[in-house]
Amino acid sequence: MRVFATRTGVVSGRPAARDPDVVVVRGIPYAAPPFGANRFMAPRPPTPWDGVRDCAAFGPVAPQSAQLPGAPVWSPGDEDVLSLNIWSPVGDDPLPVLVWIHGGAYVFGSSAQPDFDGTVLAGHGVVVVTLNYRLGFEGFGRVPPPTGDGEPCPDNRGLLDQIAALRWVRDNIAAFGGDTERVTVAGQSSGATSAACLAAMDEARGLFHRVILHSAVNACATPGSAALTTAEVAAAAGVPATYDGLLSASPQALVDASDRVADGYRRDSGSGQRHYDPAIYGPVAGVPSLPLDPLTACAEGGARGLGLMVCHTSEEYWLLDAVGSCARVDDEEQLAVFAADFRLPDTLLDGYRALRPGAPVRDIYLAVCGDMLFGEYSSRLADAHAEAGGRVHLSRFVRRCGGLGERVRAWHCADIPFAFGNVEDEYLHFLIGGPPGPADRRLAARMTRAWAAFAATGDPGWAPVGTSGGRTHVWDTTPESSGRTWDAFRAPWRAGLPLLAP
Template sequence: MTKKARLSRREWMTSAAVASGALIMSGRALAAGTDGAAPIVQTNHGPVRGRTEDGVHAFRGVRYGAPPVGALRFRPPQPPNPWTQVQDAGAFGSAAMQSPGPDAPKTEVHSEDCLFLNVWTAGLDAKKRPVMVWLHGGAFAEGAAGRPTYYGDHFARDGVVLVSVNHRLNVFGFTQLPDSWGPAYKSSGLAGMLDIVLALQWVKANIARFGGDPNNVTIFGESGGGAKVSLLLGMAPAKGLFHRAIIQSGAGLDAAPRAYAQTLGGALTETLNVKPGDVAALAAVDAKTIFDSQKAAIDKAKGAASKGFLIDGFVPSIDGQALPRGPFTPGAQPWISDVPLLIGTNRDEMTLFLAASPDIANQTNEGFEKSAREAYPTKADQVAAALRAAHPGASPGELTIALQTAKTFWIDSVTLAERKLKQPAPVWMYRMDWDQSPALGGKLKAAHAMELSFVFGTQENIRYFVGPGDGPTRMAAQMHPAWVAFAKTGNPQTATLPTWPRYDLAKRQTMIFNLDSRVESDPQGDLRRAIGG
């Protein structure tokens, strides 16, 4: 997303935090009541003690990596030191260091030492349940796996082992140091992604002890989490660690170019007054000082930045090794040819970021047309006409929101699906249209992140966002089982949904999730063709 098209990173994340349920605890404590003795599982690093809550075994705050601090700062993650005493796994571990904001739960702790994961399972046995690994959103800058929308108890009750992961973010996860720092830092711009790879390796080694099948792992994420899934699909070290993928409102076709990322990394060390290659000096800098230096570094490097979805600032970058190139630029990597993909967006994504803006409320036809020219300079007239045809009666502000929704989220998802279709594994496409949330005076409609609690079945945890009534429950009754079915079989079809064909270039059949879901061929096809997708 270009700077012009988006809110600031801080505003983006404040909005996304609301959507993730950080404001709403709904009276649901982290532990809902305990059934019998606390379960203990011996992992390959040491024993952990979880909790049994309403028939589900929950293990929170399980360490999967050594603290990435001191000399390990900005370097690939390392396994933790083994332990012999039982470690308690009753509370979520620290989330990545980030701006706390007013929207994070009061219990959430932020730290540079953040390599923790959580597991929910219905049984500690040998049943080999499908595994789903959740990657939270937050534009690579903020977010946490332990927020109420992401609780995994509903997946566990439906026969899935749910794993959610914290990892390094922002400057700590994605600072690419220049070549002068030597080979140990060649992939420092991917440290946070390599954290996730280490977590997937932990899953492969340990999940059978939690009742899961290491040979049936689905990775899924939304927004920045969807971009993380996209990147994993292009990362060589992740090969073989997952078998299915779901991208929700976060298709990532490319990553930050290495030249820009190294320029930004050099700007950071210059801001910190750390000389190239001085590992000891870098290790000695206070974490808050590093965190607070991000803006100055980004400003210094802004002349080298590229435009695109989450490819500027402290975000993952191409290193030519772990990430050889953009994950879907020019196409999908051959090693994911057998990985089925479920991908989609919400109809009104950008209302979450723009609907409250006075500029949108006061938008004129001239302002909308200017936005179209900025977004698509060579085909603005065609795109503007297609948007008006697709949204009859829409105000100029609503048309601008629809334009930015298409540019930022929808068309990249279509493009990624098209590129994945060149491989034999199936692709399924969806769009989420439910728009009855009363939040923001009803202006959110089918906003970015609106589907999250429907996917997790946690709508009761986030009623502030989705609103009262049975609509959210009816949506969860359709979307959650589809995600479970995809994890189990690689096909999201369920008995309660209309027949959901695979996506292809001939018909482009797409599941439109709503109170009465339906399948539509090539939704908004005229707009897609006008944009060039």
């Protein structure tokens, strides 16, 4: 057991089960429980404690309905949900820090998922931090101001939680061997977009120096669309869409109501864009905390001083299809309705048909969705950052299991067990297609080393976009794949089509 002194009290950690040279400290509160008087408010400082706090277990997860393999579930009544975990290599020299923000469509997930065990990454000389933050309505719902002189409820409370965690890292991570001048924020999916938002937020300035974005999702809300979602959720919960009405609904009631609203879109084929991926929450752009969405902010140079490493997978949307969380499109008539709902021109669909000759309609639909929401969006973030004078390294994960078109594709989330070096974990075998082989282990080692190198120096091992030799790096188990043209999917988007037309 080792003890560490933080500004709010002393905590104890234990050697990691997989590497005795790494100490893991779990469930450290970085902010007060966001309920009671703190509900719908910006995060408050944690309450100090006396003695040594035993940090052997992960903290409670944020309110949600998800039950993820190998991860804890939320229990109504759990309130101390704003906690973080640290994997610290044993040693004396200050080491780079990587702060991980989990994904989950802003409504599910936690830092306790087996994907995000930081032991292997820490073994490469990085202090790894993972954190929980408010999700769903608690974290991203737009709350009307209270009547009278009450304090207004800020938008983007989940992002404000992440900033509070980064401030905790700034103030305390040196005690765990971390270098406060080399902090990298990393995330995947909604966690990646969260990190991209942080790069655009004034409140986060100076708290980190580099950003890793895997499969950033194009899913910001406007103040108007967020207010409409609030009205829908309040109606589903049976309460007025007012501060007092929403406050009267329990966290469980708002989770259930949010699920009903999302399910309604999923079942209604005439409900437009949300029918295909009913993610009803996202960061609200155009408000004081987040004046610009990440893509616009990057294009205007808002993150120019930060080094970026951007990655996406080649078949993102196939995972959502495999788990039944997106609408089915199986014939030309359904594909035409989908294209009309997103205002996609025939030329785009024709371009994808040319890229995938003879592919069934369903594959065309999944390819377009995956690139519209993840692949092309991530690539445009990289382009915008580079064109504004920033340094960005772009990569694409293409590894499949079982050969072309077999059981597991290079789909959403499949890259993360490789980057964290957790491919052996049986809970993750669904994502990667079973137990890893030697080539998979070598791929995981390369990806983990790249993350560690980027956190340490800003150079993952290949040239940045816009420089001599700069190109999209390819992650695969076969070295010859690096010579393929994996960026052909971008050709149909070259006309500058909007990714999500209103």
